[in-house]
Amino acid sequence: MILIILAVVVFTGCGSDDVPLASVAGTVTMNGKPLSGATVLYRPRTTDKDSDLKGAAESYGKTDENGHYELSVVMTGDTGAVVGPNDVIITLDVFEEILPSFDESGKDQRGPNPIPSQYNSDTTLEFDVPPAGVEDADFELLNPDFKVPDKSAHPARDV
Template sequence: MKMLTFVCRQSLSLCFLSTLLLSAGCGGSINADYSQLDLVEVSGTVTLDGQPLSGATVAFEAPDRTFSSGVTDASGHYTLMFNTEKSGCLTGQKTVRIKFVTDSETPEGETETEGAEKSPAASGQKVPEQYNQKSTLTATVDADHTSFNFDLKSKP
């Protein structure tokens, strides 16, 4: 019986020590290694009826629903981001979705900048659904194809 108690205590001590050592490695910063991903820098411009479209979100979505996205500036230019830290887009066939973030979708704590030009969404103009929810836009991203310009039409 004493031998069984001794073995149980040793086993518990070993389990506790193992758990302690394993947990010591957790909680550090994550240093992502993007070198194994086939990321390429993707950019371009978006116009609506020939005019630069500013403040629109451009998303390149893969069939597995992963995506890279960017927001157009005042000249309609965008650059895709893989995540919040890394620019780029995975290669392959993509569905392109272009839309505005509506007031109801604005992240909490963010407000429109005073004095900023009104975007088409703010002035009541919308990007037609054939460019967003039911997008007909596609792009094939690879090392030789990294610039994509879109001239959208408000009426089909």
């Protein structure tokens, strides 16, 4: 019986090794200008059949000063993203790194997240990763009121 189980594990594999990956790179802009210091997260869409395989195969990349990013799998560090449809989440690192600073009424003094929710918590962004990979997975974000939060106004605190 143990040999049968071992054979099944060996022949079917486990984890994200069975998930096809392809290299993904692109540029993120905000109001037509490169968005630096952002995290781009690809979350593969799964079915009941493949959820165990793809579930731990999210990929991410950080944008540089030109808004350029390249993806790596979160859990393994492998280059790329899962082939097929992915939901895309884009957040601004500087906002995420600043701890909330609440005033007397309980309002967060950081103000609203400068990246609108339709690009992160309520994302409408998606990308279908082709098997051959892609170098122009670009996203053009819009927010006429965009302003990077002033990190210096919120001194670092121990958590």
